Amino acid sequence: xxxxxxxxxxxxxxxxxxxxxxxxxxxxxxxxxxxxxxxxxxxxxxxxxxxxxxxxxxxxxxxxxxxxxxxxxxxxxxxxxxxxxxxxxxxxxxxxxxxxxxxxxxxxxxxxxxxxxxxxxxxxxxxxxxxxxxxxxxxxxxxxxxxxxxxxxxxxxxxxxxxxxxxxxxxxxxxxxxxxxxxxxxxxxxxxxxxxxxxxxxxxxxxxxxxxxxxxxxxxxxxxxxxxxxxxxxxxxxxxxxxxxxxxxxxxxxxxxxxxxxxxxxxxxxxxxxxxxxxxxxxxxxxxxxxxxxxxxxxxxxxxxxxxxxxxxxxxxxxxxxxxxxxxxxxxxxxxxxxxxxxxxxxxxxxxxxxxxxxxxxxxxxxxxxxxxxxxxxxxxxxxxxxxxxxxxxxxxxxxxxxxxxxxxxxxxxxxxxxxxxxxxxxxxxxxxxxxxxxxxxxxxxxxxxxxxxxxxxxxxxxxxxxxxxxxxxxxxxxxxxxxxxxxxxxxxxxxxxxxx
Amino acid sequence: xxxxxxxxxxxxxxxxxxxxxxxxxxxxxxxxxxxxxxxxxxxxxxxx
Numbered sequence: 001x002x003x004x005x006x007x008x009x010x011x012x013x014x015x016x017x018x019x020x021x022x023x024x025x026x027x028x029x030x031x032x033x034x035x036x037x038x039x040x041x042x043x044x045x046x047x048x049x050x051x052x053x054x055x056x057x058x059x060x061x062x063x064x065x066x067x068x069x070x071x072x073x074x075x076x077x078x079x080x081x082x083x084x085x086x087x088x089x090x091x092x093x094x095x096x097x098x099x100x101x102x103x104x105x106x107x108x109x110x111x112x113x114x115x116x117x118x119x120x121x122x123x124x125x126x127x128x129x130x131x132x133x134x135x136x137x138x139x140x141x142x143x144x145x146x147x148x149x150x151x152x153x154x155x156x157x158x159x160x161x162x163x164x165x166x167x168x169x170x171x172x173x174x175x176x177x178x179x180x181x182x183x184x185x186x187x188x189x190x191x192x193x194x195x196x197x198x199x200x201x202x203x204x205x206x207x208x209x210x211x212x213x214x215x216x217x218x219x220x221x222x223x224x225x226x227x228x229x230x231x232x233x234x235x236x237x238x239x240x241x242x243x244x245x246x247x248x249x250x251x252x253x254x255x256x257x258x259x260x261x262x263x264x265x266x267x268x269x270x271x272x273x274x275x276x277x278x279x280x281x282x283x284x285x286x287x288x289x290x291x292x293x294x295x296x297x298x299x300x301x302x303x304x305x306x307x308x309x310x311x312x313x314x315x316x317x318x319x320x321x322x323x324x325x326x327x328x329x330x331x332x333x334x335x336x337x338x339x340x341x342x343x344x345x346x347x348x349x350x351x352x353x354x355x356x357x358x359x360x361x362x363x364x365x366x367x368x369x370x371x372x373x374x375x376x377x378x379x380x381x382x383x384x385x386x387x388x389x390x391x392x393x394x395x396x397x398x399x400x401x402x403x404x405x406x407x408x409x410x411x412x413x414x415x416x417x418x419x420x421x422x423x424x425x426x427x428x429x430x431x432x433x434x435x436x437x438x439x440x441x442x443x444x445x446x447x448x449x450x451x452x453x454x455x456x457x458x459x460x461x462x463x464x465x466x467x468x469x470x471x472x473x474x475x476x477x478x479x480x481x482x483x484x485x486x487x488x489x490x491x492x493x494x495x496x497x498x499x500x501x
Numbered sequence: 502x503x504x505x506x507x508x509x510x511x512x513x514x515x516x517x518x519x520x521x522x523x524x525x526x527x528x529x530x531x532x533x534x535x536x537x538x539x540x541x542x543x544x545x546x547x548x549x
Binding site for chain 1: 528529531532535536539540542543545546547548549
């Protein structure tokens with residue numbers, strides 16, 4: 001008899017949501033996390049009295065989280081306190097102009113009108129289609145499986161209006177936003193979100209163009225830092241007997257032919273289970289934990305063929321004063337052409353981008369308790385890909401240089417004189433992300449997301465190669481992000497429970 | 502004669518496609534090249 005009904009590798013949001021739902025349904029479930037803290041990219045660490053978020057900076061589209069707690073038979077409010085953040089973004093344009101988008105759609109209309117009256121009509125069309133799509137498709141697209149042609153057909157039969165939105169999937173992000181807006185400032189304010197899916201506007205799917213609208217349904221910051229989300233979900237799972245072990249690195253998956261039977265830890269300990277769920281990058285799961293020798297040639301070709309999402313350094317800043325910012329998120333954005341050029345000229349050629357493109361998160365605006373009294377935190381994400389292997393150098397050597405560059409950028413575009421108020425400064429490079437989160441090459445959104453690696457063509461939640469192996473998280477349908485990885489856990493647990501009858 | 506005509510048509514179609522490709526803007530060409538490289542893997546990806 002196996003030690004556990006299910007072993008879950010990785011305590012990211014996908015792993016925790018899968019495991020909790022399995023535990024709730026009576027399965028003896030264990031999560032194994034290689035790091036000392038849970039949450040993966042949606043986590044928080046403490047240093048010198050500051051609590052910094054590792055990667056994820058807000059949550060939007062609450063539907064999957066609410067559905068998770070509903071399936072657990074609990075209320076989200078009892079486990080996670082969400083603080084609304086309004087305005088959504090404050091923008092700093094290339095020429096130094098500043099403006100903010102409030103959550104309220106009518107107020108945003110007035111902001112757009114003041115910048116580009118010619119784009120108001122496009123914004124209204126954008127809202128009309130987008131809100132309808134979000135309303136009609138939330139359940140069909142967010143928490144329903146979409147791994148096979150059969151499932152895709154079932155979705156169409158259940159929600160025929162999905163056909164109306166399919167062309168958006170096939171179009172490019174930049175084509176979709178350009179069909180609504182003409183003003184370059186407005187265009188860049190709705191195009192940079194393609195990087196949230198890990199692709200430049202010229203390669204990303206058009207469906208991601210509507211992230212710029214979904215944010216108007218509300219963006220939230222969890223009190224206590226982003227780790228409060230996985231902690232709250234885990235607490236709900238623990239109430240049903242879910243076990244978690246941190247600091248336990250899985251070396252490989254035990255196989256009996258092509259059937260997963262458990263895992264072997266780094267120290268050689270074997271833990272057997274009926275079901276193995278991987279919440280690590282699919283490439284790591286198949287190529288390292290299963291092993292290429294155990295995969296048929298076609299499967300090896302498939303998993304090898306996936307491109308990784310972009311690596312991206314993150315800078316953690318502690319300030320001894322309140323920053324001169326207007327919103328939880330400040331975006332320093334370039335034009336669509338700059339966004340594409342960064343990708344093509346820098347990333348693909350191995351040169352670190354030196355450009356005015358960044359996302360500055362100010363979590364202490366929502367929750368001052370994250371920093372010592374009177375101090376503030378900025379999580380500064382260069383919102384552009386940076387090469388994993390910088391031309392002729394490596395990130396360990398470049399760390400100090402990059403910190404200096406980041407401070408110079410902050411001073412130049414956002415807060416002149418900020419250098420004198422920096423109390424803490426650290427950077428997490430793509431190499432650090434790879435080491436801490438097992439993200440190959442420091443990729444922050446799992447696999448690359450484009451038309452050829454979404455839905456039916458993304459690694460399936462229920463492996464078709466290894467029986468008893470299931471996948472969750474950013475490598476599976478729907479890709480990287482807080483709501484999407486929680487949704488992946490709902491989908492994966494659904495498969496497991498269905499397979500067990 | 503018919504064979505020759507068919508070859509000519511094929512060559513014409515190919516030349517048309519090449520001309521069409523080069524008439525596209527650089528961004529679209531990069532997109533098509535990117536997608537073109539991924540498409541051969543779709544049958545494998547579907548089954549993984």
